[in-house]
Amino acid sequence: MSKTLFEKIWDSHIVVDENGRSLLYVDRHLIHEVTSPQAFDGLRLNARKVRRPDLTFATMDHNVPTSDRSLPILDQTSSVQIKTLEKNCKEFGITLFDIHSPNQGIVHVIGPELGITLPGTTIVCGDSHTSTHGAFGSLAFGIGTSDVEHVLATQCIMMEKPKTFEIKIQGKRKNPHAVTAKDIILSIIRKIGTAGGTGTIIEYRGDTISELTMEQRMTICNMSIEAGARAGLIAPDEKTFQYLRGRKYTSDNYDELVNDWRENLKTDSGAKFDKSFTLSVENIAPQVSWGTNPAMTSDVTESVPFPDEYGKGNPEEVKGVTKALQYMDLKPGTPIVDIVIDRIFIGSCTNARLEDLMEAAKVVKGKKVSSKVRAMVVPGSQLVKKNAEEMGLDKIFKDAGFEWRESGCSMCLGMNPDILAAGERCASTSNRNFEGRQGTGGRTHLVSPVMAAAAAINGHFVDVRELDLK
Amino acid sequence: MKGSVIKYERDNIDTDVILPGPYLKIHDYAELAKHAMEGLDKDFHKRVKPGDFIVAGKNFGCGSSREHAPIALSYSGVKAVLALSFARIFYRNAVDGAFLLPIEIDESAYHDISDIDSLEIDISKNEIKNLTKNKVYKMKPFPELIGKIIQAGGLFNYKP
Numbered sequence: 126m127s128k129t130l131f132e133k134i135w136d137s138h139i140v141v142d143e144n145g146r147s148l149l150y151v152d153r154h155l156i157h158e159v160t161s162p163q164a165f166d167g168l169r170l171n172a173r174k175v176r177r178p179d180l181t182f183a184t185m186d187h188n189v190p191t192s193d194r195s196l197p198i199l200d201q202t203s204s205v206q207i208k209t210l211e212k213n214c215k216e217f218g219i220t221l222f223d224i225h226s227p228n229q230g231i232v233h234v235i236g237p238e239l240g241i242t243l244p245g246t247t248i249v250c251g252d253s254h255t256s257t258h259g260a261f262g263s264l265a266f267g268i269g270t271s272d273v274e275h276v277l278a279t280q281c282i283m284m285e286k287p288k289t290f291e292i293k294i295q296g297k298r299k300n301p302h303a304v305t306a307k308d309i310i311l312s313i314i315r316k317i318g319t320a321g322g323t324g325t326i327i328e329y330r331g332d333t334i335s336e337l338t339m340e341q342r343m344t345i346c347n348m349s350i351e352a353g354a355r356a357g358l359i360a361p362d363e364k365t366f367q368y369l370r371g372r373k374y375t376s377d378n379y380d381e382l383v384n385d386w387r388e389n390l391k392t393d394s395g396a397k398f399d400k401s402f403t404l405s406v407e408n409i410a411p412q413v414s415w416g417t418n419p420a421m422t423s424d425v426t427e428s429v430p431f432p433d434e435y436g437k438g439n440p441e442e443v444k445g446v447t448k449a450l451q452y453m454d455l456k457p458g459t460p461i462v463d464i465v466i467d468r469i470f471i472g473s474c475t476n477a478r479l480e481d482l483m484e485a486a487k488v489v490k491g492k493k494v495s496s497k498v499r500a501m502v503v504p505g506s507q508l509v510k511k512n513a514e515e516m517g518l519d520k521i522f523k524d525a526g527f528e529w530r531e532s533g534c535s536m537c538l539g540m541n542p543d544i545l546a547a548g549e550r551c552a553s554t555s556n557r558n559f560e561g562r563q564g565t566g567g568r569t570h571l572v573s574p575v576m577a578a579a580a581a582i583n584g585h586f587v588d589v590r591e592l593d594l595k
Numbered sequence: 596m597k598g599s600v601i602k603y604e605r606d607n608i609d610t611d612v613i614l615p616g617p618y619l620k621i622h623d624y625a626e627l628a629k630h631a632m633e634g635l636d637k638d639f640h641k642r643v644k645p646g647d648f649i650v651a652g653k654n655f656g657c658g659s660s661r662e663h664a665p666i667a668l669s670y671s672g673v674k675a676v677l678a679l680s681f682a683r684i685f686y687r688n689a690v691d692g693a694f695l696l697p698i699e700i701d702e703s704a705y706h707d708i709s710d711i712d713s714l715e716i717d718i719s720k721n722e723i724k725n726l727t728k729n730k731v732y733k734m735k736p737f738p739e740l741i742g743k744i745i746q747a748g749g750l751f752n753y754k755p
Contacts, residue, residue, distance in 0.1 A: 141755050146740045148755055159619050160660065167751075188620060202620035253660040253684055269662035269688035271750050283755065285740045319607055320654040324683055353657065355683055418607050418657075441652060445606055538616040538659070557658060559611040561634045 127393035129289050130360050131326045134264040134390075138247050145286040152246035153180055154276050155232045156219070158210040159187040159540070160251030164274035165213040176280040178218040182241055185210055186231045188540040189224055191503050191530035203541065217277075228373070230506020230532045233257040233474040237343065238508055240372025244361040244386045249276055254474045254556065255356075256349040260342035261369070262361035262390045264326070267350060287355045290325035291398035292317075294333040296407040302484065302594035304409055306341035307476060307554070307573035309333070310348045311412035313404055315422045322354030325400065328392060329359050333406050339368040340480045347475045348556050351419040360391045411589050413461050414558045414571040416449035421558070422571065423461055425588050431457040452560050453568050454548070462586050464570070468551040469494075469527075469581040470563070471574055472503030473537035476554035481505075481574040482513050486521045487594050488578035494526035495584030501528040501543070503535040527581070539564045552580040596696075596717075597726070598646035598674055601639070602710040606652035608635065610685060613656065613664040627663055628670035645672035648716070650708050652678065655697075656685025662692065669694035675716060677723070677734075679705055690741055693749035698723075704732035718745070 128136070141148040154177075156164075161183070168175070175181060188203040198204040207224065214221035222228040228235060233254050236242040244262035248255060251273040258265035268282065276282055292313060298304045314321070327349050334342065342359050349357030366383045369375055376382065410424035423430065429450065436443030450457065455464070471477065471485055482504065494500045502522050504510035510532055513519060519529045536543040537555035539562060545551055547566025554577050558569040572580070575594065579587045612634030614627065621627050632639035649668070655678035656664060665688050668676070675696040676689070689697045696718065700708075704723065708714070713726040716734070723732045737745060747753035 143755055144739065146743075146755065160662065162622060163662075200620075206620055251660055253658065255660075267660040267684055269660050269684060269691060271662060271688065271691035275691075275750055283740065283750065283753070285738055319657055320680060320682070323654070323680065350658075350684075353654065353682055418609070441604075441606060444604070448605070538611075540616045540619060557609075557611065559609045559634075559658060561615050562611045565615070565634075 127395040129392045129396045129398060130262065130328055130390060131264065131289055131358055134245055134247065135286065140281055146283070147286060148281045148283050149247060151249050151276050151280050151282055153182070153241055153248045155236055155241070155248065155250035156181060156183045156273065157187055157232050157252065158185045158206045160270050161213065161273055162206065162209050163270050164277055165217070167274040168277055173278045175217040175219065175277050180280065181219045181277070183210060183214050183219050184222040184229055184232050184235055185224055187534045187538065189533040190541055191533050191535050191543055194224055194531055200542070227507050227511070230508065231474045231477065231534055233347065234478060234505035234509065237261060237339070237368070238372065238506055240369050240375035243369065244365060245390050249282055253350045254347050256354065257343050257347040257474055259346040259349065259357040260339060260359050261365055262359060262386070264358065265356055288325045288399040290322055290327045290354065291401040292327050292329050293331040293401070293403040294329060294406060295331040295403065296333060296405045298406050298409070300590050303411055303575060303590040303592065304406070305484070305573040305575060306337060306344040308409060308412045309404070309406060310345045311414065311419065311422045311571065312409050314348065314352045314419045315412070316404070317352055317402055319351060319418050319420045320353040322349060322352035325354050327352070327354045327357045328398070329357060330392070334359055335362065338480060339364055340478045343478070344475055348419065351556060361386055411573065411576055413576065413586055415453060415455055415461065416446065417452055417558055417560050419556070419558060419571060421446070421449055425461050425576070425586055427461055429455045429457050429459045429461065462588065465550070465585050466498060466552045466580045467549045468545060469498060469500035469577050470503070470536040470551055470553040470555065471501070471577050472505070472535050473555035474505065475556040476574050477503060477505030477509065479509050479512050481554065482509070482518050483516070484594070485574040485578035486518045488575055488592060489525045489527065489582065490521050492525055492582045494581045497584050498581055500526065500581040501530055501536070503530045503543070504532045506532045536563050538562060552577045552586070596674055597713065597715045598648045599644070600648050600650050600708055600710055600712045600714060601643060602650040602708065603635065604652065607654045607657055608651050609658035610656055610661050610664040611658055614661060614667045619661060619663055624666055624670045627667045631667035631671040640671065643671045643673065647673050648714055649673055649676045650678070650705065651676065652705065653680045655681050657682035660684045662688045665689040665694040666692070677708070690744045691750040696745065699735035700732060707732070
């Protein structure tokens with residue numbers, strides 16, 4: 126029988142199945158300081174051990190400072206959470222990449238970087254952006270703390286089988302440096318909506334996907350959750366196998382594994398999806414979000430929408446957009462390129478890998494950040510930071526007036542001191558423009574690294590297709 | 596289960612407004628509760644009473660996987676959220692730790708229920724009685740696994 130890639134991975138991980146309610150085996154469990162403490166408390170309370178400490182990997186990313194790490198952490202509650210993770214990992218025998226480790230970084234950046242993420246595996250993490258790992262053909266779910274405890278104790282997760290959703294991405298972009306993977310995924314969410322993928326596993330397919338690099342594929346899978354999906358998935362290919370070869374945790378029988386993956390990890394021809402959507406990328410423009418969820422996004426050449434027009438007579442929609450524009454302090458009809466920016470954040474599990482920084486650096490090189498803008502680059506991991514520094518990217522950013530910081534989630538979710546002040550407007554390469562996400566009263570515009578860099582230099586958004594990015 | 600309604604006529608109420616990021620460092624659940632809904636409604640903490648129900652629009656709980664969101668609502672006294680639809684991680688988190696019931700309602704119930712209405716919910720009959728308006732609505736039955744986890748009183752009590 127023809128199967129989708131998702132069905133193949135799902136079926137091969139079933140421990141117990143009862144009418145589609147399945148206990149699934151978990152191949153890799155990634156944990157971090159924020160969603161794990163109560164789970165470890167639960168284990169202790171019930172005198173349980175970690176079932177597979179060898180398959181569990183920890184790092185600290187959400188609340189770590191991105192400033193000088195030789196200094197003590199001033200925020201006491203953050204410090205406690207970080208020390209608690211250290212203590213828990215020691216007590217339960219779990220590998221930890223701590224704040225001083227050369228492998229520390231955002232959990233979804235370091236998983237692939239270290240070869241912990243592998244095709245055909247199941248991965249869970251107490252973080253919604255776990256969908257990132259799907260770029261490698263891994264079935265990767267974000268889970269809450271109760272599930273984290275369940276996985277620590279049993280190495281299994283209990284789920285009802287999700288539906289399948291095929292998203293075909295096809296065609297050639299005229300300027301792939303200006304119209305990036307971020308613009309592709311924002312275009313998709315804009316069309317299918319923030320709940321368009323609810324309860325499904327999205328498999329991204331089509332000729333455009335094959336052309337994307339692994340890092341670009343990660344950007345796309347990362348934001349699957351912003352469309353409500355349980356996970357995003359891309360079938361592995363030669364680029365995937367090449368990317369993972371020789372990484373820290375890549376096993377000795379790698380070639381054998383690759384042969385198996387190449388043979389089996391794809392959707393069979395004739396396999397049926399529950400839902401399908403197609404995006405042609407020939408004519409898509411650079412995207413800028415103007416509202417308070419990622420679907421509230423426009424082309425950079427458009428204007429802030431009028432609620433009545435945007436809502437097409439749906440009163441709920443009209444009300445939602447009106448509230449969003451109030452929060453964002455934007456007037457309908459304002460050209461997107463006239464929106465003036467106070468802050469720039471290049472970072473997060475969506476867009477803080479080496480290629481993201483390389484692309485942004487092309488825009489920044491030899492220029493200066495606008496005098497009215499404060500701009501920062503927060504590399505996704507220590508390894509990204511090191512590689513970028515070896516290429517001299519840090520110097521390009523610093524010379525232009527950017528802050529060059531240590532790795533972590535940083536201003537994506539405002540848990541550490543990197544936050545927006547009330548009323549500040551930020552062009553951010555992160556994934557969520559929710560109210561208060563980057564700091565109470567802060568206003569977020571989601572964009573690609575190239576757009577963020579251009580906004581830093583100009584003080585407002587620009588059509589980055591007009592820049593020389595080759 | 597009886598309680599009164601706090602209604603937000605709004606879609607996409609995300610976990611960042613239900614429990615803003617800076618409070619994810621708090622481990623004391625009673626303390627977390629003080630910040631529930633703070634991103635959307637600064638007065639929620641003063642207004643909410645034990646046994647209350649939140650009524651909201653589509654895609655409630657979208658965003659982050661933080662279980663702190665249903666925990667903060669639960670420790671504020673909220674027994675159920677009635678919404679047109681839920682984001683899946685929130686939905687699951689709500690029942691895994693037996694924090695609150697995520698109940699899907701239809702458009703007519705959503706529009707009919709007003710702020711401070713008194714409701715009585717009977718999940719064995721999939722029924723919601725509006726005691727203020729003397730009406731009865733149907734709730735969408737829980738999917739099988741969710742129903743079983745609720746019945747067991749949380750994920751750790753459930754045996755497949």
